[in-house]
Amino acid sequence: MLAYANSMDNKSIDQLAPGSYGIIKRVEGRGAFRDRLLDMGLTPGTLVALRKAAPMGDPIQLSLRGYELTVRKSDAACVEVAPVSDLSVNPFRLSCDGRCVSCAKAGDCPEKKAEPQK
């Protein structure tokens, strides 16, 4: 099940461990670059995962809203996330409030039924 960390544990997106998830809290900065981040869907409240880093360490690959984005680490530093732990359900099937988008209910999803309750 989802366990939210409190805001003291907030990190920037590039500090997430590869394979882990976070909920976006804030997007810092101003101007063209930040607008671009928002336009591409990196808005507060969005569930995002850091998939991996490129072979040379930079840029990083993020999963959100059902697609993959790459962003440079230095640019990703302005996105603040609250890490989400114990997330065992495929993020594509979660909306940002933790409900299964297939059935829009928390708890009735066939995938969730199959998992051991935590």
Added chain:
Amino acid sequence: MSLEDGRFVIALAGNPNSGKTTLFNQLTGMNQHVGNFPGVTVEKVEAELSGAAEYMPKRAAERITLVDLPGIYSLSPYSQEEIVARDYIIREKPDAILNIVDVMNVERGLYLSIQLMQLETPMVIALNMMDELRANHGSADVAILSQKLGVPVIPIAASKKEGIGELLETLLRTAIEGERPKITDFCTGAVHRAIHALSHLIEDHATAASLPVKFVSTKLLETDSVLLDRLEVTPLERHTLDELVENMEDETGTDRKAAIADMRYAFIGDAVAAGIEKPHTTLHQDRSARIDRLLTNKYLGIPVFFGVMAVIFWLTFSVIGSALSGALGYLFSVAGSAATAVMTEAGVNSLVRSFVSNAVFAGVGSVVSFIPMIIVMFFFMSLLEDSGYMARVAFIMDKLLRKLGLSGRSIIPMILGFGCTVPAIMSTRTLTSERDRRITILLTPFMSCTAKLPIYGAFVAVLFAQWRGLIVLSLYVLGILIAVIAGVVMNRFVFRGNPVPFIMELPTYRMPNLRTVGLLLWNRTKDFLQRAFTVIFVATIIIWFLQSFDARLNPAAQESGSMLAAIGGFIAPFFSPLGFGTGIAATAILSGFIAKETVISSLAVLTGVPTVMALETVLPTIFTPLTAYSFLVFCLLYTPCVAAISVVSREMGHWTAGLVMVIRQTAIAWAVTFAIYQIGLLIFSA
């Protein structure tokens, strides 16, 4: 206006990787007209709906023009593509917008859609990739979506030609009836009130400037300075505007841009929750993730990339490309000989014979010989792009190239440049950022192309026998080094504009569409022939003229008496500080304008040896090892051949670009060669 007597213009808009190009190619055919949007080097493709003939009477299809707008994610004022797209719709007022949305990325697609809806233009949404949605056990209720969004929504699968008929029917009906989007307000609460107030404030200005009011109000809330300028508001109004927005920010507790983005996504989320049943599986994304486990693997990713490039390089320049080029070259020389024979028989003047075989056939032959390489290169580039692998290349190579201010994609043209500069520069079309494209085009000629190898080969065989490998390697490395330095300089001083932030989508892997690949090959080859042909052909004729006549315009008895040689003799002193200030060397360098291989054949002719092989005996008498190396360095760096120059002019958008490149490359070549020669003198005389 009805279909019978009117002409319609439809603008095709959508995200990159949404199937827009596939749809465009399905609806049109080989009649595509490729140009630029006015004033910019953003490509504009338009065509009549000749591919839609099975859905409507041909006469009607011919009256409908489809304009492909660049793939964009939003209508912000920050990138050239976005500005071009929105200006096109606002200024040219197409009869309708065909907005293609990838249903597998529906939220992001609709983010653009609701901005398009504010442009007061009839619009239809084509919901693409329905086949993928079904395969993943999802579904879409387009009736609900249409109702929620206020525009018709038609499900299609462009790659499988599904739904096209219904799409066209709805599109045309919407265009004919001028049905504008029913919903233009997407915000609630404080944001909505702010937009409303803004609209009142700027309504007059917007109407005077022929700008859609709702669109402008929303954009002003996002501080779109481009639109603000166009409105020509007074300072007082400006102040009121700012206050309005600040009040809104206080009320919502977030800044303006985040507030609007939130509103948009909330609206979209509501529509999607009602109208789309999200897939339970993610087959294509899972498959892409599996493929990426290899292709962007921490240890294997880069080697695999170089492997792929090696194969492409080999096939383009060795196997297919050079085989076909060789075959064409052979055909042309056979035809040229045949023509010569026929003319000799007929007693035609020897000068005319020379013109026909050395200028006409050789000129045409040289242009045509590039075509196999270009076709093969574009074939592979197209496969890489359409499959989705190109994005991965940008991903893994980014860190390396960002020091030059470029993105990872630029690595490919540079690698191709080691084969031939012409297809390499043409491959920069895959670069989306105009700034990146320009820098890459300027750096590619520093990559030593294969046409220079015969020059290296001849000198190395004679003068550096034991060191041959090292010498050639040093030349390649020098080229790369100069490119890096030039790149850093350009990045810092010349192209100082803010580089576009690197946020890029990694699309799911998809099978490339053969029709799209085919049409791309057709368009690019046609483009090359149309643009490059005249330039190269004329240049060949000019050089022939200079080689065949002397200063008094009498036929030159031998090459050394020709005008070209005279010019060579005249400029020879410029090469003295570089160590090879002889008329012969200078003339050979001049002839390198046409093709780099000509340098060697020119040297052979000028020194009077019967074959290129026999150069071995003569070169050591003209060059010392140091002056030979200087000569090679100069050949490495100076102006590329006329074919490359013409392609550069074409890609940069203005003929002066080629001229500037010639001057710049030659200046750099001179400076570097000078340094090397003088340092060499110091070292070796000590």
